[in-house]
Amino acid sequence: MILVARSSNRRNEERRRHLAIAAVVAAAGFYASTLHSGHLGLALITLSVGTAGVLSMMPVFWTYPSTVLTGTAAAAGIAMINSIGNLAGFVSPSIIGWMKDVTHSTNAGLVAVAVALLLGGADDDAARRRGIGVRCGVETASRVKPPCPIPLEPDFPSILRSGHSSPRSARSSARATS
Numbered sequence: 045m046i047l048v049a050r051s052s053n054r055r056n057e058e059r060r061r062h063l064a065i066a067a068v069v070a071a072a073g074f075y076a077s078t079l080h081s082g083h084l085g086l087a088l089i090t091l092s093v094g095t096a097g098v099l100s101m102m103p104v105f106w107t108y109p110s111t112v113l114t115g116t117a118a119a120a121g122i123a124m125i126n127s128i129g130n131l132a133g134f135v136s137p138s139i140i141g142w143m144k145d146v147t148h149s150t151n152a153g154l155v156a157v158a159v160a161l162l163l164g165g166a167d168d169d170a171a172r173r174r175g176i177g178v179r180c181g182v183e184t185a186s187r188v189k190p191p192c193p194i195p196l197e198p199d200f201p202s203i204l205r206s207g208h209s210s211p212r213s214a215r216s217s218a219r220a221t222s
Contacts, residue, residue, distance in 0.1 A: 045096070049103040059111075060168050063104045067165030070097025071158040078151040098161075 052062040073094025080086035140153035
């Protein structure tokens with residue numbers, strides 16, 4: 045966990061790749077534990093690998109809100125993440141229990157967790173390749189500035205000259221004309 049966090053801090057533009065790789069390692073560990081459920085030693089080792097992958101994701105994941113959002117938006121983003129996480133912590137055990145009742149094995153629950161980790165890692169890696177979640181106008185380590193479709197701060201003198209009462213109405217009328 046510490047090595048992954050340190051490596052992702054050294055390479056700012058590679059944080060998403062670090063998260064995706066940790067998710068794949070976690071998914072592989074949890075899935076491998078279902079294959080070795082009859083052998084205690086191998087199951088324990090593979091569950092430990094899966095847990096290490098999940099714990100390696102956490103410090104990298106929590107850098108996202110403050111990287112992409114600022115001020116009150118960052119606080120609201122962190123609050124939303126916590127709310128969804130708490131909801132998942134309430135619902136997930138019920139789903140795992142239901143899967144155990146239906147299949148008479150805990151392996152189905154671990155496979156579901158592995159699939160969720162793979163989907164999350166793949167989605168994050170795809171977003172990295174498309175440039176989604178990078179704050180516009182901010183220079184990254186690769187010296188690429190993503191374009192800003194909406195100005196970061198309103199130009200109040202031009203808003204006052206146009207006669208609009210708020211920056212929002214000025215932006216919506218500017219979009220309508222273009």
